[in-house]
Amino acid sequence: MSWNLDSDRPIFLQIVERIESDIVSGKYLPGDKLPSVRELAVEAAVNPNTMQKACTELERIGLVYSQRTNGRFVTEDKKQIDRIRKEMAKRTAQEYLRKMKEMGIDRDEAMRLL
Amino acid sequence: MRGENMSIILECNNLSHKYGKKTALDDISFSIETGKVVGLFGPNGSGKTTLIKKIVGLLLDDKQSVKIDGKPVGETTKAIVSYSPDRLAFKGNRKISYLLDFYELMYDDFDRAHAEEVLAGQGIQKDECIGKLSKGTCEKIQIILVMSRKAKLYILDEPFSGIDPVARETVIRIMLQNMSEEASLLLSTHHIQETEQIIDDAIFLKEGKIVFQKSVEEMREESSRSLNDAYMEVFR
Numbered sequence: 001m002s003w004n005l006d007s008d009r010p011i012f013l014q015i016v017e018r019i020e021s022d023i024v025s026g027k028y029l030p031g032d033k034l035p036s037v038r039e040l041a042v043e044a045a046v047n048p049n050t051m052q053k054a055c056t057e058l059e060r061i062g063l064v065y066s067q068r069t070n071g072r073f074v075t076e077d078k079k080q081i082d083r084i085r086k087e088m089a090k091r092t093a094q095e096y097l098r099k100m101k102e103m104g105i106d107r108d109e110a111m112r113l114l
Numbered sequence: 115m116r117g118e119n120m121s122i123i124l125e126c127n128n129l130s131h132k133y134g135k136k137t138a139l140d141d142i143s144f145s146i147e148t149g150k151v152v153g154l155f156g157p158n159g160s161g162k163t164t165l166i167k168k169i170v171g172l173l174l175d176d177k178q179s180v181k182i183d184g185k186p187v188g189e190t191t192k193a194i195v196s197y198s199p200d201r202l203a204f205k206g207n208r209k210i211s212y213l214l215d216f217y218e219l220m221y222d223d224f225d226r227a228h229a230e231e232v233l234a235g236q237g238i239q240k241d242e243c244i245g246k247l248s249k250g251t252c253e254k255i256q257i258i259l260v261m262s263r264k265a266k267l268y269i270l271d272e273p274f275s276g277i278d279p280v281a282r283e284t285v286i287r288i289m290l291q292n293m294s295e296e297a298s299l300l301l302s303t304h305h306i307q308e309t310e311q312i313i314d315d316a317i318f319l320k321e322g323k324i325v326f327q328k329s330v331e332e333m334r335e336e337s338s339r340s341l342n343d344a345y346m347e348v349f350r
Contacts (some may be wrong), residue, residue: 007310007340010331042290045283047312050331063241 003044011046015054018044023063023074024085034064034072121148123267123298124169129179131164131322140322146267146298150313153330154302155345156319162302163200165319166271169300170197183266193222196265200272202252202300204244211240213259221263229262232292238283250281257285261292268299271342274308282308310341318348 008034034055035043041051050097055072058064062080066072075081100110124146131139133279139161146152154162167173169180171187182191204213210233233240236254244252257273270289274282282305290312293299303309310316310330318326326348330341 005311007307007342008334008338010334011311012331038291042287045286045311047288047314048290048293049149049151049314050311 003047005044010055011050012057015044015046015051016057019054019058020063020084020088020113023081024088028074030074030076030078030081032074033070034074036071122146123148123183124300125181126165126169127179128179129165129168129175129177131161131168131173138322139168142319142324143320144324146161146300146315146316148266148298149296149297150314151301153306153309153313153316153341154300154319155304155306155316155341157349160319161322162319163271164322166197166269166300166302170195170269179343182269194266196221196260196263196268198256198260198268198270198273200275202249203256207241207243209241209243210213210238210255213244213255214240217259217262223264224343225262225264228292229258232262232288233256236288250277253277254281254285255287258292261288264294264297266297268293268297269302270299271302272304273301274303274305279308286312306342306345307340313341316341316344318345318346 003018005011019034020029028034031060032034034040037048037051037055040055041048044051055064059066059072061084063075063084064072065075097107097110100107100113105113122145126145127143129139129142130137141167142161155163156162160346164173168175169187171192177185178186180187183194184282185191214226214229216227217229230240233255236258238251238255244255253273257270260268260270269288273285273289277285286308289301290297301309301313313330315329316326317324326344328344332340333339333344
């Protein structure tokens, strides 16, 4: 389906990662309003309960905040977005090193390839 | 919001059914919480449709093993259960507007204006005859009608059989979009891979017994397995 989620990893985590990356890459800008849980669930073709859980997690890590009746908005705290960007970059770098190690390429060699 | 204040909408306690001497359901017990989407899976002949017919009152539940919103199956429960059977409920040379009239007459909780809006959104004209439409379109109409009731429990028996992948995706979106909040949905289907992302809990039936019952997200978390993997392990 349109969000290309894997069925063997928790869906709510994949949704969190996807929206994190949409915020970090600027698809959603600081202060932007997010679509409603229902709209997002239909777009991703996932269960609304799962989407709800993902949105709650995004709130917990401080990337979005909710205004009681108005819905959810992307944080205007750019430092927070930067922090998540660095975390994502770190995860990607670790993933690179892990794959290199699997191929039998050590850390120094992997660094040189960059 | 969904997920809070969980209560039980459907409860089956030691439910059995026989056709003559043949056991179709063998001591089935499970419950469905408010707001959950529950998938019912199993090979042909495993008892899925029999179970659904018991819940919607098409087969007599003389032991009152099924309780919906705390009440045994009857007129009161039929008023809060919206059911789509495993074959098309409408045939022949009727117009879609006739189906809308029928639903309006039969069900107090049917939101006709909403149904008309969703039909229009799908490009389906009210004055078209049902007999001239494709199977996929008929299935969409049926699901739109069923989901346009403000029911507490939706029961869909194989809403995807014989329709193409794009129509299947549309039917899934119609379900997600139109299910009233605080409502639960029981979905019986062979299409695991297309539906496992919209399901909270899965139940596998085998020869009339429940052989698997789990939260799908918990399963992914605990064992990095998809529902399809689990199904193959149980039935292969």
